[in-house]
Amino acid sequence: MSIEVRLPDDSLRQLAEGATGADLAGGIGARLLDAALAIRVNGRMVDLNTPLVNGTKVEIVTSKAPESLELIRHSTAHLLAHAVKRLYPQARVGIGPVIEDGFFYDFWVDKPFTPEDLPFIEAEMRKIVAEGVEVVREDLGRDAAVARFQAAGEPLKVEIVSSIPQGEIVSGYRQGDFYDLCRGPHVPSTAKLKAFKLLSIAGAYWRGDEKNQMLSRIYGTAFHTQKELDEHLKRLEEAKTRDHRKLGKELGLYSFHPEAPASPFFHPKGTTVYNELVAYMRALYFKYGYSEVITPQILDVDLWKTSGHYENYADNMYFTTAEEREYAVKPMNCPGHCIMFGSQKHSYRELPIRYADFGRLHRFERSGVTHGLTRVRTFCQDDAHIYCTTEQIKTEMADFLALLKEVYDTFGFEGMRVALSTRPEKRLGSDEIWDAAEGALAEALDEAGMPYTLNPGEGAFYGPKIEFQILDALKRPWQLGTLQVDYMMPERFDLTYTRPDGGEGRPIMLHRAILGSLERFMGILVEHTAGAFPAWLAPVQVAILPITDRAHAFAGEAAARAKAQGFRVDLDLRNESLKAKIRDAQLAKVPYMLVIGDREAEAGNVSVRHRHRGDLGVQALDDFLATLAAEVRLRQR
């Protein structure tokens, strides 16, 4: 008896009954067998050593297939666990999945691993690779699997397997003396794993629940070749050099101090960028029909009880008492806006009313969750609340999307992804209201033709939210914008407007932000631009570099003229060489350097150097200023 399988080029191949993918690959060529990692049967990836079935379509998966990277990472995770079990037999294994850019494996150990352990574990992994241990799939009945893990002293695995319905087959893989629960597929031998590196250690809760025990997690990554691995490690280094915490210090933008944990101090240069961002948003608010408001920082706790924050958000709030009256520092602007809206009578003719607020917010974030500028305890959102009717939600949504796209385009963010977060467990309001709110957002997204993913249970306590995610220059995702629909606050604050028929209507409230928070946005922007802000945002737009003292007079005049036109100028009169001045301006990422020597001073010219484009030659000062003015006005990147 023989079987026949179809290859991707539609050719048929005869094989003996019971032949595997490996036999198929070997029959085609020894080099293919060597490169083979798995096979794809009728589109589904399975182990290379899976027996072939007559009449199926079979494809040999080698390192050329994009999904093979996941395969070797998964197998490398098993390799890691195998090595750990050899070195630390008392370690009990958790789970070891593939993640973006690599994998991890969790271990339950008495003493957590330390970074010094990694080279030893890695060496043991290489030893297992050198041994070329065969990786074999071994399926077991559920009860047999439970018994096997119980005998092996693996309580975490027992817990997982026990949750699988009885009678089901549990797949697992054995490599030498190491057996692991796993769906597979895997590479046929540890010899196939050639380029991997263990990267870091971290604590992680079992099953991601902080009530469970803490496991010791080892992160690593794997690639097909050492060259690819090296390139990846180089990219990680590149990301490190762009770290906004490092660049912020180097460029003198902001700093952090123990006196105010997780709260940035914006230095003059950082404040310039910050204020330019606010000015930009203000200009757009004018264009899009928003009105800016200013509301108090500290408000009576009763307000927060009305808004529901006291009940649902108190853990994240700061409280203070004065004259025996209790207050809270605002973590959000919305309740203040509701007070303002409710303080006047409104006609349907006024709606939508759009209140924008750059108020400072304070949220108590648990120590350990803060991170540079991207997670702080005091920040300011490009926040606005739109009071409108149900019918107006769609046009408001469309206008908001237009505004959002305009902003992200200005900064060069691409690859926007959208997620809809629905009702969380801890929430206000009835299911009917949530149905309406979630429905409104979903419908608006559908109408805008925007594909989105669902984040069940991730909404805010007062309403569902749409979250907008972009990719930065290093293709890393960031959540920036948000749009939330809220039926709750208007209800709780009893907000009304007069309808055309003279009756009272209840407005809907939309919460929205585009940059998210100015703080986080600046951090992201620093990493996106590597600190080289576009000219319109740069803290110093022009550095004026006289070569000798003789040029100081004209350099001073040039600086004065540039300043008169509103440019941010740094006049470098230090007794340093031109080379040194250029170097310092380059390191400060100043967009334009104007070199002024005797020749330029005499003719009223400047020699223009751009931080990226280099020497741009000599031109009249006024011509340069006119060009720069256009670049800044258009907010060119």
Next chain:
RNA sequence: GCCCACAUAGCUCAGUGGUAGAGCACUUCCUUGGUAAGGAAGAGGUCACCGGUUCGAGACCGGUUGUGGGCUCCA
């Protein structure tokens, strides 16, 4: 909050129990130069904080605070 690591000059970092160091930055002097560091001198530290061990602690131990890598959480 939890697990682990780290904390020395403004910055980046050396310093394995016996007198506190380097480079850069800063100040002064010399140098007046043409597109990424000219030269010299000087000044600068309660080694995060509190306690312990020791004849002696920047170093060893415990605690606190802050920061970092993660987990949980999140703009």
